[in-house]
Amino acid sequence: MNDVKKDRFSCVLYALPERISAVLSRLPEFLKNETFEIRLRRDRPVCLTASKVFYISSDAVASTLMPKNPLVISKNELKEVILRITDRSIYAHTKELKKGYLSMRKGCRAGVCGSFSGGGLDVTSVNIRIAREIKGCADKLLPLCEKGLLIAGPPGSGKTTLLRDLVRQISDMGKRVCLVDTRGEICGDGLDVGVNTDVIVGCSKAEGAEIALRTMFPQYIAFDEVGNGRELELIKESFFAGVAILTTAHAESLSDLQRRSVIKGLLGGAIENAVLLERTPGGGFLALKGMEEGIIA
Amino acid sequence: MLKGIGIAALILSCWGMGMYFGWRLKERRSRLSAIRLFIGELSGRIRTGSEIGDIISEIGDRAGITYESLTPSFEADYLLKNDKKLLSEFLEGLGLGDTESQCERCRVYSDLFLRQETSAAEQAKEKSGLYGKLGIFSGLFIAVMLV
Numbered sequence: 001m002n003d004v005k006k007d008r009f010s011c012v013l014y015a016l017p018e019r020i021s022a023v024l025s026r027l028p029e030f031l032k033n034e035t036f037e038i039r040l041r042r043d044r045p046v047c048l049t050a051s052k053v054f055y056i057s058s059d060a061v062a063s064t065l066m067p068k069n070p071l072v073i074s075k076n077e078l079k080e081v082i083l084r085i086t087d088r089s090i091y092a093h094t095k096e097l098k099k100g101y102l103s104m105r106k107g108c109r110a111g112v113c114g115s116f117s118g119g120g121l122d123v124t125s126v127n128i129r130i131a132r133e134i135k136g137c138a139d140k141l142l143p144l145c146e147k148g149l150l151i152a153g154p155p156g157s158g159k160t161t162l163l164r165d166l167v168r169q170i171s172d173m174g175k176r177v178c179l180v181d182t183r184g185e186i187c188g189d190g191l192d193v194g195v196n197t198d199v200i201v202g203c204s205k206a207e208g209a210e211i212a213l214r215t216m217f218p219q220y221i222a223f224d225e226v227g228n229g230r231e232l233e234l235i236k237e238s239f240f241a242g243v244a245i246l247t248t249a250h251a252e253s254l255s256d257l258q259r260r261s262v263i264k265g266l267l268g269g270a271i272e273n274a275v276l277l278e279r280t281p282g283g284g285f286l287a288l289k290g291m292e293e294g295i296i297a
Numbered sequence: 298m299l300k301g302i303g304i305a306a307l308i309l310s311c312w313g314m315g316m317y318f319g320w321r322l323k324e325r326r327s328r329l330s331a332i333r334l335f336i337g338e339l340s341g342r343i344r345t346g347s348e349i350g351d352i353i354s355e356i357g358d359r360a361g362i363t364y365e366s367l368t369p370s371f372e373a374d375y376l377l378k379n380d381k382k383l384l385s386e387f388l389e390g391l392g393l394g395d396t397e398s399q400c401e402r403c404r405v406y407s408d409l410f411l412r413q414e415t416s417a418a419e420q421a422k423e424k425s426g427l428y429g430k431l432g433i434f435s436g437l438f439i440a441v442m443l444v
Contacts, residue, residue, distance in 0.1 A: 080367075086392075089349045090392055091396040120393070121393070
């Protein structure tokens with residue numbers, strides 16, 4: 001496996017005020033490489049999420065316990081984060097903001113909490129998710145893709161990373177893949193999604209899947225986080241059109257997955273295989289193939 | 298002979314200074330006009346969803362407006378204190394709201410700059426000739442005093 005996570009951390013520092021980014025850039029390399037979230041809450045300490053939650057002190061020390069001199073982000077600095085991410089063009093990102101997120105460079109994403117009215121923005125917290133690219137992480141999932149695959153798991157388990165690598169590998173094998181990337185986080189600049197992948201960005205998954213199905217003649221349609229009934233209908237339609245669906249879903253456990261009616265409606269029909277990513281005692285994740293235990297990744 | 302040349306040079310330089318101040322008034326008017334046109338185009342581009350940095354890098358130089366590290370700024374040549382204050386206020390709030398509020402803001406500031414421009418045009422018309430004449434007379438006055 002080729003983990004391309006070097007510089008993933010530094011590629012989100014552009015969004016942070018100089019005082020904060022100067023401290024974070026002094027953190028140890030191993031922590032930067034393992035971090036997949038930077039959490040910024042108004043008047044609260046900056047924390048990083050890696051295998052555990054780390055609080056950052058003003059002198060660039062990361063600790064799982066609250067430090068004496070925590071690195072606290074102020075209201076104005078939080079607003080500056082939003083201005084930096086949007087390149088001072090909030091009006092150009094209002095749709096995203098109203099949905100609670102902002103797309104960032106290189107496939108990263110910022111979750112935004114607060115209130116947004118026409119004239120002003122009052123941000124209370126920002127969660128910067130760092131996109132990871134691990135080439136080869138989906139090797140063992142490839143045989144399961146032919147008739148559709150659902151990758152389920154809790155937040156931060158690597159569903160999107162697996163999906164991205166799956167799309168890249170299938171595409172590089174010469175198959176036509178259409179990727180519907182609503183938030184631009186799968187195919188962000190610098191992320192490899194394969195040579196035969198057509199990418200639809202910026203529309204809803206249902207709209208994108210419909211466009212893909214009607215105009216792009218794909219063999220595979222991939223999108224992140226299957227959710228509502230309209231998407232389910234399109235998935236069923238694509239099944240009848242002979243197109244395989246690759247998608248992900250939030251699920252904490254097998255029972256959680258089985259409880260969700262949308263997913264129950266898919267499995268065994270339009271999507272033949274599913275893997276569930278579960279947390280291991282070591283802090284990593286393993287996949288349970290087709291709901292039967294067996295380590296895949 | 299030399300005295301005559303000196304007097305002529307003195308009158309000419311005073312007239313030149315008068316003309317320069319008159320020209321500054323005209324330049325102020327044309328700079329305000331450029332800012333107003335910039336705001337009009339900015340409003341249109343905001344509607345299409347272009348980002349502030351891109352817009353300013355494309356059309357900002359026409360109005361002497363630049364954009365560096367999230368801060369729009371401007372060259373203050375020829376502008377009066379009031380003009381600068383108005384432009385600073387406009388640039389400070391640029392991009393910080395939804396499309397409708399930004400376009401409305403552009404419209405309001407465009408009107409305010411039009412008012413400034415009209416007053417600058419009137420001033421230029423009234424005073425640019427006057428400054429030239431004042432220059433000549435002050436040159437003559439100094440020459441008489443020196444002679």
